[in-house]
Amino acid sequence: MISRDDSPDISLEVVGPTAVITLRGQIDRSAVADLGSLLDQVVANGYSSMVLDLASLHSLADPGTSLIADAARRLADGGRQLSIRSPSTPVQRQLEADGLGGFIRDEEFESMTGKAVGDPLRPVGLSDTSQTILPPLPPAGASALPTDDDVIDAALRLVVELARATVGGADGVSASLLRHGRLTTVAASDQTVLDMDAQQYATGEGPCIDASTQGRRFHAPSLDVEHRWPEFTPRAEALGIRAILSSPLVAWGLPVGSLNIYSHQPAAFAPDDQRLAMKFATEASAILTDAGVTATDDLRSERFQASLRSRELIAQAQGVLMERDGLTEDAAFTELRVRSQQSGQTLRARAEEVTGSTRPSASGWGTAGVVDGSSTGEGDHRG
């Protein structure tokens, strides 16, 4: 369900404790690089087994098979398991040349296809490794066709695990989603994180709630000096948390949840870590959007009405500037755009100021859009 746009021939699916990577068509050299990074992620991510489905693979460029062999070795080192399914004859020869022949299983993968679970995935060890450890059985539910919610939950669990493993300073990660009108933790890396989310739902405040409802990022670099959530913050500190980064999950342009990263250290998240967190949140948002989360007609229509209002407002502001400053229409837009960028406002917020529908800003450097008044002066701005 996570398919990468840049390599549509490579997809990753998670079934219970198993990561299934499907390769299709011709995997050329650039796609092989994508495959390499995906294999790295799966290996790093602790799945108890990995399945490579090659049934629709026509060709695999170098060094594809060596990357697979390398992943197989690393999985085996951790007592984990690789199985390869249904390669074509030429691909099978390539695999055998790299010592991967022993990993090929051509029986049906019943647990993957929704048929009855016969026996679990039979492990096939590296020929030169004396010991293999059986992967745990897939949970009973894994044999049934997943519901949409199951698919979403599994995707978010993967995102949470990847974020936990790769974002520097992350001691715990969770994903919250609005379901049936309330926020629910869909995936969490540990109990403390679950408790942290629960405290926010209980107090009705916190970065997770704000990110989930406002659709923008909330970063509390140090809870010692945090004033935005007076009830929640002491509870978080009592659980040993010092820094929180909540990135919005958005489907169809509407906020539907958040990806929350917690740290025991203040100032734990370096700019690169923040960018990585944003990357995971956008990836998860794309999944949620594809899955049609919240994409109800009502919400779409509401969104469209809001777009019309925004458009009208911006046109009015352009009119004001054209009249007042003698600008052309395009120059008026540029004026609004540059000011909004300089002040960290949205263009819409800037337009509201120009048309006088919110508090006027005599200097022209208004702050109406800056609502993330963190004392640390970070750059989170959204009107």
Add this chain to the structure above:
Amino acid sequence: MADEIPDQFDRFRRDAGLTRGELWLRYFELGGMSSAFQMEAFLYGALTPSRHDHDVLAHALNERFVELGGNHPVPYVEDVEPV
């Protein structure tokens, strides 16, 4: 700008985690006048947007990046050509 990497806008769109439909709505919201179909052609470099369209599209993407804690990574016309 779009001349060098034809699908530059679409790469930014994917990085921003926006569907094409959602991006078009944001572009429209900022006063964009092109159809969703035309906008897709801008994304892939199949059509060259007017200077104004370029900036509206860039700003729609940049506002999304700001929401996600980023800055304004998508270049405006004035960033890539002397005015």
